Each structure stands twice: as C-alpha cells, then as structure tokens.
Amino acid sequence: MNRLALYANQLAHHLTITDNRTGKTIEVPISTSRESDFIHATKLGALQYQGQPLRVYDPGYMNTICCTSKISYIDGDKGILEYRGIPIEELAEKSTFVEVAYLLINGELPSKSQLQEWDEKLRKHTFIHTDASQMMKSFRYDAHPMGMLISTLAAISTFHPEVNPALAGEGVYKNKDIVNKQIYRILGSLPTIASNSFRNRIGREHNMPHENMSYVENFLYMLDKLNEKEYKPHPKITRALEVLFILHAEHELNCSTAFVRHLSSSGVDIYTAIAGAAGALYGPKHGGANEAVLRMLEEIGDLKNIPQFIKDVKDRKKLLMGFGHRVYKNYDPRAKIVKQIAYQVFEITGKEPLIEIAIELEKIALSDPYFIQRKLYPNVDFYSGVIYRALGFPTDMFPVLFTIPRVAGWLAHWKEYLNDKENNIVRPRQNYVGPEKRNYVPVEQRKEFPIYLESNKSSRQKRRETATLS
Ligand SMILES: CC(C)(COP(=O)(O)OP(=O)(O)OC[C@H]1O[C@@H](n2cnc3c(N)ncnc32)[C@H](O)[C@@H]1OP(=O)(O)O)[C@@H](O)C(=O)NCCC(=O)NCCS
Numbered sequence: 468m469n470r471l472a473l474y475a476n477q478l479a480h481h482l483t484i485t486d487n488r489t490g491k492t493i494e495v496p497i498s499t500s501r502e503s504d505f506i507h508a509t510k511l512g513a514l515q516y517q518g519q520p521l522r523v524y525d526p527g528y529m530n531t532i533c534c535t536s537k538i539s540y541i542d543g544d545k546g547i548l549e550y551r552g553i554p555i556e557e558l559a560e561k562s563t564f565v566e567v568a569y570l571l572i573n574g575e576l577p578s579k580s581q582l583q584e585w586d587e588k589l590r591k592h593t594f595i596h597t598d599a600s601q602m603m604k605s606f607r608y609d610a611h612p613m614g615m616l617i618s619t620l621a622a623i624s625t626f627h628p629e630v631n632p633a634l635a636g637e638g639v640y641k642n643k644d645i646v647n648k649q650i651y652r653i654l655g656s657l658p659t660i661a662s663n664s665f666r667n668r669i670g671r672e673h674n675m676p677h678e679n680m681s682y683v684e685n686f687l688y689m690l691d692k693l694n695e696k697e698y699k700p701h702p703k704i705t706r707a708l709e710v711l712f713i714l715h716a717e718h719e720l721n722c723s724t725a726f727v728r729h730l731s732s733s734g735v736d737i738y739t740a741i742a743g744a745a746g747a748l749y750g751p752k753h754g755g756a757n758e759a760v761l762r763m764l765e766e767i768g769d770l771k772n773i774p775q776f777i778k779d780v781k782d783r784k785k786l787l788m789g790f791g792h793r794v795y796k797n798y799d800p801r802a803k804i805v806k807q808i809a810y811q812v813f814e815i816t817g818k819e820p821l822i823e824i825a826i827e828l829e830k831i832a833l834s835d836p837y838f839i840q841r842k843l844y845p846n847v848d849f850y851s852g853v854i855y856r857a858l859g860f861p862t863d864m865f866p867v868l869f870t871i872p873r874v875a876g877w878l879a880h881w882k883e884y885l886n887d888k889e890n891n892i893v894r895p896r897q898n899y900v901g902p903e904k905r906n907y908v909p910v911e912q913r914k915e916f917p918i919y920l921e922s923n924k925s926s927r928q929k930r931r932e933t934a935t936l937s
Pocket residue numbers: 751752753756780785786787788789790791792793794841843846847848
C-alpha cells in the first residue's frame with residue numbers, strides 16, 4: 468500500500484468512544500501496520516473525568532506497542548522471524564554473525580568492501596583495557612559468568628568518560644562517529660569479556676584475541692587455547708556456534724531489548740544500558756531459560772520420570788522450561804534450526820544423552836491437550852542448552868552465549884532509538900491503591916502492625932546467635 472493510500476486508510480478507520488461518565492464522544496484514529504492495527508494511548512487522554520485523563524492499564528505490556536521499529540518482524544501465529552525483512556532461515560543458512568550484526572545495526576546487507584571494513588573495525592576493538600582484564604580477575608572463583616560480564620560492561624563505561632553523556636553532555640550521541648565507535652568497542656570486545664569470564668572459572672590466564680580469526684572462531688580460540696602453537700577451533704563447531712549467534716542476534720522488543728530502550732531513554736551511557744539489558748537477559752524467564760532447561764532435563768534425569776514431570780507441570784507445580792513464548796503461538800522458527808544443529812554438533816562431539824529426554828518431552832507436550840490448548844511450543848532455548856552441553860560449556864555459561872549475539876540487536880535498537888523523534892523518557896504510570904493522605908505519628912504513639920521481618924539464616928548464623936555476645 469502506498470503512503471497516500473495508507474494515510475487514507477488510517478483516516479477511514481477509527482474507534483468511536485463514548486464515555487458514559489460524561490457523555491463525551493471522541494473519535495480515535497486506528498493506525499495500520501504490518502503487525503497489528505493500533506491506537507495512540509494518549510488520544511484517550513481527551514476523555515477527562517474529575518480533572519484526570521483516561522489511561523490504559525497494561526501490566527507486563529501484554530497489549531502495548533511502545534515504539535516504531537524497522538529492525539525485526541515476527542509473526543507469532545505463523546512462526547515467522549525476519550531481520551530487516553530477511554527470513555531467519557536464509558540468514559542462518561547463508562550469512563555470518565558479523566554480517567548479520569551489520570544488517571541489524573545499519574539496516575542493509577553490506578557490500579563486500581563495507582563488510583571488510585566492518586569486520587576490521589570489530590577486530591581492532593577485540594582488545595580490552597588491561598585494567599578491565601585485571602578487574603575481572605578479582606571476581607571469586609565461582610562467580611557466575613553473567614555476573615562478571617554484566618559488571619565488566621558497566622565498569623567499562625568508567626573507562627570512557629569523554630563519551631559518557633553524564634559527563635560529556637547529553638548531546639554526545641548526536642555525533643555519529645561517537646555512536647559508531649561505541650558500537651565497535653562493545654561488539655568487538657564482547658567475546659573477549661565473555662571468554663575472560665570463562666577462563667576465570669577454569670582458573671586459566673585470559674587469552675589475547677587472535678589477529679586472524681573470524682568473530683566466532685576467535686571467541687572459541689580465546690576460550691580454549693592453552694599452550695598449542697596453532698590452536699584452531701573445529702570449523703563445524705565454529706559454524707554451529709555462528710548459526711546459534713545469528714539466531715540469537717535479535718528478537719524485537721523482548722524483555723532485555725525493551726530495557727535497552729528504556730535505559731537509553733534516561734540518557735545513560737550505552738555501556739550501562741547494555742549491562743542493564745544483560746541483567747534482564749540473565750533472568751530464567753528470558754535468556755537464562757536455556758540454563759533452566761538444562762537444569763530441568765538433569766532433574767528429570769531419565770525417560771521413565773517424564774510422565775510424572777508432565778503431571779507436575781499440568782498440576783502447576785512446575786514449568787516446562789523452553790516451552791511457551793509471549794509472541795510465538797506456533798513452533799519458534801529458531802527452535803527448528805537449533806534442533807538440526809544439535810545433530811550436526813553430535814556428529815563431532817558424540818550424542819548428548821539429555822537430547823533423548825528433550826525429544827521425548829517435546830513429543831509428549833506436542834500431543835498433550837494442556838500444551839496444545841495453550842499453544843505452547845518449544846522456543847529457541849529448548850534445544851540450545853543441549854548443544855551447549857555437548858560442546859562442553861558449563862551451564863552457567865549458557866546465558867553468556869546468548870548475550871554475545873543479542874548485543875547486536877541491542878545496539879541496533881539503541882541506534883534506532885537515538886534517531887527516533889518519539890524517544891521520550893520512558894515513564895509509565897501506576898494504579899495507586901495505597902493509603903490516603905495521613906500524618907506522621909511519633910514512635911511512642913504508634914500502634915504496632917504485624918509485619919514479617921524474618922530473613923533466611925545460615926547454620927553458622929544460627930550458631931552465632933546462640934553465643935553470649937558483649
Ligand atoms: C515465556 C513465558 C514467560 C511466556 O509467558 P506468557 O506469554 O505470559 O504466557 P502465560 O504465562 O500467559 O501462559 C499462558 C498459559 O500457558 C501456561 N504456560 C506458559 N508457559 C508454560 C510452560 N513453560 N510450562 C507450563 N505451562 C506454561 C501458563 O500457566 C498459562 O496457563 P493458564 O492460561 O491456564 O493460566 C512462559 O511461557 C514461560 O515462563 N516459559 C518458560 C520459560 C522459557 O522457556 N522462557 C524462554 C522464553 S524465549
């Protein structure tokens with residue numbers, strides 16, 4: 468539909484709303500988009516009652532569009548995912564992660580020379596400041612790699628005060644060169660930060676980035692190189708991880724990506740915004756789900772325990788992790804590709820026994836009315852954890868393997884956000900149901916209200932409490 472026709476169409480479609488509190492009628496135009504039609508919530512503000520505008524209530528953003536974007540498109544009912552219009556299946560088959568990152572961030576596939584320049588820029592930024600590397604070494608031996616990654620990303624903001632809006636002024640990101648520089652720094656250094664967090668866990672020195680390897684190959688190299696002169700990761704493993712990176716790079720306004728926009732709206736520096744988004748991704752309902760899937764498969768442990776587990780899920784005692792999605796009400800297109808990769812990886816690493824449990828769970832769930840009625844299908848996390856396990860990653864590295872590629876999507880949204888004329892500070896409203904206005908009561912005159920103040924105690928704390936203290 469051309470722009471004029473779209474405009475005419477928008478004029479033609481509207482809601483007529485009559486407020487029976489006041490008798491006022493308003494017409495609210497319905498906007499049309501490829502995904503869904505919508506109305507502007509602020510238009511409802513014209514319906515005033517006792518001096519207050521009418522607002523919409525939507526905890527969890529179940530039915531709220533909060534921005535206009537050109538980055539990715541999802542049709543959850545049909546199981547479609549496109550990056551800048553290109554189907555995820557084609558990108559997974561034909562592209563590389565570095566090229567996909569370019570596509571997401573810059574809007575078009577690069578020419579040969581643009582790709583070369585982009586690749587070089589990322590390579591040049593793979594080294595992190597030795598102070599950051601040193602700082603990472605101060606984490607405890609058993610620190611969760613996501614904790615290390617998040618903290619390091621936030622800490623790196625302190626290394627670049629000259630481009631921090633809090634110090635250099637709000638307008639600093641109006642400079643395109645500065646924006647590009649932060650993109651190269653973050654995307655380029657992320658595999659280094661991630662591999663450092665892994666090396667800490669295994670008690671090995673951090674490896675320096677390799678000057679002549681691809682993005683994903685270099686990541687595997689930094690994770691694994693010991694004293695070999697010419698360490699080179701297996702090309703099929705590199706490609707498997709590359710495809711997983713492509714699949715995880717972007718997924719429109721999921722919890723963490725929405726958070727990048729949310730944080731950026733305050734004007735905070737991009738390192739802090741990315742660290743915050745990584746925090747959102749860490750949660751088991753989001754990027755931590757692959758970790759949770761693995762723990763669930765381990766807990767089930769044997770095919771014979773599956774019926775009881777499914778019963779527990781249906782009795783709402785447990786969740787079938789890796790199933791269900793806010794947007795997909797069909798098979799997640801990424802999950803299909805991940806399942807194929809699993810078998811390619813097993814050809815090299817040997818079969819991961821937990822795959823049997825995963826396949827049986829999927830088979831039962833896809834034929835059980837509980838899951839069918841609720842349109843619960845495997846999501847991207849269901850099989851990715853099994854692959855990561857087969858590749859020898861400790862479970863707590865799984866969300867890190869999700870974060871690295873997703874940063875490409877976050878940066879694409881950041882760049883889009885910076886150029887968005889509607890980019891107001893995010894500031895939702897609340898439905899206040901607390902006390903009416905009341906006066907402060909001096910402590911001697913207060914009535915005691917029963918409030919639960921206990922916190923959990925370790926055995927050591929309990930033992931200490933038995934001691935006589937003075
Ligand atoms: C992803 C998720 C948070 C989406 O939640 P949502 O869009 O809010 O969906 P709802 O919570 O409204 O779920 C709808 C129904 O399906 C059920 N349901 C959703 N996911 C379920 C799961 N994984 N296992 C069992 N039941 C599930 C809910 O209990 C609810 O049932 P009800 O209507 O009888 O109350 C949710 O499916 C989930 O927690 N999945 C497991 C974690 C996971 O894999 N996350 C990765 C996402 S990529």
